[in-house]
Amino acid sequence: MEITSYKDHLEEKIDNYDNLGKNIVQALELLLTNSNIKFVSIYYRIKSIESFIEKVERKFYDNPINQIEDICGVRIICYYQSDIGKISKIISNEFDIHNSEDKEDQLQADQFGYRSLHFIASIKEEWSKVPNYRDMGKLKAEIQVRTILMHAWAEIEHNLAYKKATHIPDKFKRKLFRISAKLEEADEQFEELKNESRNHQEDLLKSAKNKSLTFSNDTDVNLDTLQAFLDFHFPKRKKDIKNTSKLLDDLITYGIKYGDIQEAYIKMKPHLPEIEKKIFANNTNYSNWAQAGIVRLLMDMLSEEYNKRHTPKDHKLRVEWRGKYFS
Numbered sequence: 001m002e003i004t005s006y007k008d009h010l011e012e013k014i015d016n017y018d019n020l021g022k023n024i025v026q027a028l029e030l031l032l033t034n035s036n037i038k039f040v041s042i043y044y045r046i047k048s049i050e051s052f053i054e055k056v057e058r059k060f061y062d063n064p065i066n067q068i069e070d071i072c073g074v075r076i077i078c079y080y081q082s083d084i085g086k087i088s089k090i091i092s093n094e095f096d097i098h099n100s101e102d103k104e105d106q107l108q109a110d111q112f113g114y115r116s117l118h119f120i121a122s123i124k125e126e127w128s129k130v131p132n133y134r135d136m137g138k139l140k141a142e143i144q145v146r147t148i149l150m151h152a153w154a155e156i157e158h159n160l161a162y163k164k165a166t167h168i169p170d171k172f173k174r175k176l177f178r179i180s181a182k183l184e185e186a187d188e189q190f191e192e193l194k195n196e197s198r199n200h201q202e203d204l205l206k207s208a209k210n211k212s213l214t215f216s217n218d219t220d221v222n223l224d225t226l227q228a229f230l231d232f233h234f235p236k237r238k239k240d241i242k243n244t245s246k247l248l249d250d251l252i253t254y255g256i257k258y259g260d261i262q263e264a265y266i267k268m269k270p271h272l273p274e275i276e277k278k279i280f281a282n283n284t285n286y287s288n289w290a291q292a293g294i295v296r297l298l299m300d301m302l303s304e305e306y307n308k309r310h311t312p313k314d315h316k317l318r319v320e321w322r323g324k325y326f327s
Contacts, residue, residue, distance in 0.1 A: 009065055010052055013139070017046050017072045020123075020136045024074050024143070031090050032076075039087075040077040040148050044141075047071045069098070069120045070142035077151050080191050084117055087145050095121040098140060116146040116154065149183045149190075197224060204228035215258035223248055229258055230291040233265060238290035247292040254306045256299055264298040264326065271325040301326045 021044030028042050047055075047070065056064045076087060091097070099120040122140050127133045146154065157176075205228045207213035215229050223241075226248050230239060250256075268275075275297070276288045289297065300307045300318040307318050 007049055007053060010049060010071070013071075014046060016136060016139060017141075019132075020139050020141055021046060021072045021074060023132050023136070024072075024123075024141055027094070028074070028076060028090075028143075031094060032087065035086065035090060037083055037086055037090075038079060039083070040079065040151075042074070042076050044072060044074045047073070069140045072139065072141040074141055074143045075151075076143065076145045077148055078145065079148060080194055081147055081187050082191060084145050084147065088117060088119075091119055091121065091143055091145070094124070095119070095143075096124055097121050116144050116150055119143040119145075147187055149187045153180055153183050200224050201227050201231070205231050208232040215262060217257035217259035219258050221248070221251055221257065225258075226251070229261075230295070233262070234291045234294060237288070237294065240290060240292065243290065243292040247295060250296075250299065250306065254299065254303050256302055256306070260302055261295060261298050264301050267326055268298060268301060271321075275321065275325070 025042050025044050032039055032042075047068075052064070052068065052071065055061075055068060059067075061067045078084065078087060088100075092100075097119055101118045119142065120140055121143050122138070123133055123136055128136060201224050204213060204225060208215065208228060209232065213219075213228075215225075215232070219225060223245060227239070227241065227244050230237075230244060272294070279289075280287050297318075300310075301322050307315055307322075310318065
């Protein structure tokens with residue numbers, strides 16, 4: 001086939017590749033969310049006709065339609081290195097994998113540079129029976145998985161146009177390798193910090209359970225002590241670190257301490273089922289408060305200023321509860 005024939009063939013298939021990218025992204029978003037893996041972004045791109053032709057001519061492919069496997073490219077950007085392994089397992093389980101490559105394996109022990117995990121994948125045969133995936137069974141996509149710091153390096157390196165070590169002038173090599181080494185070290189340190197933070201929260205919770213830690217008005221108010229406080233008092237309620245962080249900001253802004261919240265909880269605890277029943281009576285999505293939500297109710301009881309953030313109707317309702325249940 002001539003270049004023009006390959007071009008025509010790709011133009012005929014471009015909509016199928018676009019649908020493939022959209023559906024893979026949607027599937028991965030759902031799979032990662034259901035596995036409780038937080039990610040920065042998942043997106044796709046379709047190789048342009050110009051880029052396709054340039055690659056054919058540069059690589060001297062004799063059957064580019066089958067040989068070029070990244071016409072559809074999907075990229076997953078995650079937070080931590082440990083997430084890459086988890087995401088890798090999901091991709092391997094949910095897709096047919098034709099090839100996989102860890103770019104870090106290409107680096108020597110004393111080298112630093114581009115790091116990313118690449119898969120050449122296609123949808124499983126049973127997926128093609130679903131209307132969304134028809135005509136996609138034989139199409140391949142490249143799925144890249146990298147941390148946000150790996151992505152930062154790759155984007156800057158791409159912008160500098162140094163795709164290979166041989167492209168880099170000797171006067172710049174040392175600086176580039178040092179930058180890459182710092183980013184790789186930062187990736188490792190963020191992973192360590194995440195684990196240390198989790199272990200610290202677990203230690204705080206254990207201390208609270210064996211009463212060597214009491215949450216008083218003298219206890220430092222920070223994200224770790226707040227999450228331990230929530231886990232200690234409301235272990236069965238839904239937790240969300242983002243909501244915990246927002247709650248922390250409000251506790252600091254309104255000067256509300258742990259001891260005050262505990263005292264309010266003791267007073268309100270017998271009445272919570274009744275209040276929740278009223279609040280969520282017409283709500284089809286929720287039946288009770290999450291960890292942060294119940295503390296916000298207690299803050300309403302403690303701070304008139306905080307309570308005023310509600311609409312006049314809700315503000316009045318919480319004032320009534322304060323008089324009925326809290327005084």
